[in-house]
Amino acid sequence: GIVLHTVGTAEEARRAVDSGVDVVVAQGWESGGHVWGTVATLPLVPAVVDAVAPVPVIAAGGIGDARGVAAVLALGAQAAWLGTRFLLAEEMPIHDDYRRRLIAAAETDPQRYADLYSVGWPDSPHRALRNSTADAWQAAGSPPLAQRPGAGDVIAHFTSGEPIVRYEPAPPMAGTTGDIEALSMWAGQSVALARRSQPAADIVAELTSRI
Structure with a gap:
């Protein structure tokens, strides 16, 4: 199978590829959940892309809408990985109080x-x-x-x-x-862009509307 590995620096990305990783996930510190690195997505992604080319790079962290997807593709990533936005998919079985907190949250929360x-x-x-x-x-x-x-x-x-x-x-x-x-x-800092519950298919359609 294909081996993916999450990294927080370009040096980590190089070591991962040297160890046989097929796809590198460059995770910026804006991410929700467990966050390994301390570098933001904007400077991290192109540094990782340059370090491991032609190995594919997936960008993660702080991406919440079609603008973010287009941005990381412009930085050289082959794909975008989103978590927080999909917490508000109607299919996601989270507690209603959690859903309300996400909808109300600002990027600083x-x-x-x-x-x-x-x-x-x-x-x-x-x-x-x-x-x-x-x-x-x-x-x-x-x-x-x-x-x-x-x-x-x-x-x-x-x-x-x-x-x-x-x-x-x-x-x-x-x-x-x-x-x-x-x-x-x-929740990641992109939570400010997650404003309502909607079907996952609608989220995907919006995310891909600028590529």
Whole structure:
């Protein structure tokens, strides 16, 4: 099969290709969810494209509409990878409160955290909407997991009944019950461009309308 590898620098991209990777994903730090690098998409993509040509490069991070897709193709990427925009696809089974938060969010609302939602996934920087869990952690001085306020507390449950503890990287899905606001609501800075729920096919049609 084809091997894809996500990178945050041109040097990482070179090492990945030397290791046999078929396609490189250049992920800018604007991305939602787990974010490895610290370089923004605009300078990262052309640097990676130049470093690994002719290996294909997919651009990710901060792309939210047809303008962003056209932009990364102009930077030399062969494709665009979007996450946040598709959270608002009608087919995406996220909790209604999560959906409302995404629709209302500005580009400044998704914050990058070094190690906030770290239960079972430590030392993995990520970007999510600011909430009460993040505020309590930062107010306490951003301590390690064992010393955090509310560490180990069950704050919600999946539809299956499986518990979700505070600081767990578990976004609120349809059927999740409990303290929805306190869960990890992943989002990238392109969230400001995600303004309404719509069918995934309509999102794809809009994204490809300028290419």
